[in-house]
Amino acid sequence: MIDLNTKASQINSILQGYLPEETKEFGDITEAMSYSVLAGGKRLRAIMLIESFRLFNNDSDMEKMLVHPFAAAIEFIHAYSLVHDDLPSMDNDMYRRGILTTHAKYGHAMGVLTGDALLNYAFETVTATLKSLEKLRGEVVPELYARVSTAANILFTKAGYSGMIGGQVLDVYFPNDADADKSLLKLRLLKMYELKTSNLFRAALCAGAALAGASEADLKKLDSFGYNLGLAFQIDDDILDETATFEQLGKDIGSDRKNNKLTICSLLGIEAAKDLSREKLELAATTLETLPGNKEFFTDLIEYLSGRKK
Numbered sequence: 001m002i003d004l005n006t007k008a009s010q011i012n013s014i015l016q017g018y019l020p021e022e023t024k025e026f027g028d029i030t031e032a033m034s035y036s037v038l039a040g041g042k043r044l045r046a047i048m049l050i051e052s053f054r055l056f057n058n059d060s061d062m063e064k065m066l067v068h069p070f071a072a073a074i075e076f077i078h079a080y081s082l083v084h085d086d087l088p089s090m091d092n093d094m095y096r097r098g099i100l101t102t103h104a105k106y107g108h109a110m111g112v113l114t115g116d117a118l119l120n121y122a123f124e125t126v127t128a129t130l131k132s133l134e135k136l137r138g139e140v141v142p143e144l145y146a147r148v149s150t151a152a153n154i155l156f157t158k159a160g161y162s163g164m165i166g167g168q169v170l171d172v173y174f175p176n177d178a179d180a181d182k183s184l185l186k187l188r189l190l191k192m193y194e195l196k197t198s199n200l201f202r203a204a205l206c207a208g209a210a211l212a213g214a215s216e217a218d219l220k221k222l223d224s225f226g227y228n229l230g231l232a233f234q235i236d237d238d239i240l241d242e243t244a245t246f247e248q249l250g251k252d253i254g255s256d257r258k259n260n261k262l263t264i265c266s267l268l269g270i271e272a273a274k275d276l277s278r279e280k281l282e283l284a285a286t287t288l289e290t291l292p293g294n295k296e297f298f299t300d301l302i303e304y305l306s307g308r309k310k
């Protein structure tokens with residue numbers, strides 16, 4: 001069985017290495033960036049990015065010099081999305097990962113700026129890898145430039161207006177129209193979940209594989225795998241928001257109900273939501289079978305996700 005805690009600790013070391021050095025030269029911004037990133041978290045996206053690379057490639061130098069910065073960058077993007085999602089103009093949450101949210105600790109403006117800085121810093125981190133390519137092979141290898149630019153494009157597109165941000169737009173402006181047709185509401189919710197949550201899963205899997213030199217056909221399979229994994233993850237997130245405790249989640253529970261949000265749980269009921277999550281994980285498992293490499297990690301990940309408690 002996978003040891004996600006050990007893997008998360010390895011990611012924390014990587015993140016510490018890539019975060020900017022703390023300085024008061026620009027007020028609290030570097031402290032708030034570290035606070036938001038290092039607060040904890042399962043580090044699933046970074047772990048998936050590295051494990052996806054390993055399905056196709058076992059070059060440990062390349063993993064360290066190219067894949068680790070991308071793993072750090074996806075956690076910077078994820079952290080920024082959480083910081084902004086917690087703002088008063090969005091979900092207005094005071095706790096995340098067991099501690100005060102960034103805006104609750106540093107003030108509203110610093111919450112906005114910290115999210116902005118983390119997104120920008122993700123871009124700085126991945127583009128800096130271009131400088132290390134020569135060191136990796138002793139010469140400029142165009143193929144590696146192509147891989148980095150493909151991976152960066154995947155990451156920032158999936159996180160952008162037609163990806164994760166687009167999903168947040170649907171989330172914030174999605175009408176809680178209880179009278180609308182149930183199957184239409186379900187379709188709209190699943191589209192929003194795909195955009196908001198599946199897209200960073202897809203980005204992790206496809207960017208890691210692109211860095212490894214995976215084929216277009218395998219990237220498509222990973223995209224589908226990440227789609228279903230992300231949907232199951234978000235459905236379970238909704239279920240946990242209803243059923244878990246503050247101690248388990250490290251954040252206020254019942255947040256969706258507090259914000260009068262329509263979720264797959266409020267629409268279908270908890271049992272049907274659990275069935276839907278299982279169905280998505282089964283689809284993910286079927287796609288996984290068609291991928292090359294040692295898939296033990298991802299098989300275990302599906303197992304973990306089918307019973308996750310936090």
Ligand code: GRG
Pocket residue numbers: 040041042043044078080081082084085097164165167168196197233234237310
């Ligand atoms: C662009 C502002 C903005 C938001 C984008 C991702 C997102 C939309 C908002 C964050 C809040 C949220 C409920 C996102 C859905 C994805 C999700 C379940 C995030 C929590 O991920 P975990 O459980 O978090 O992996 P940890 O703390 O473990 O890293």
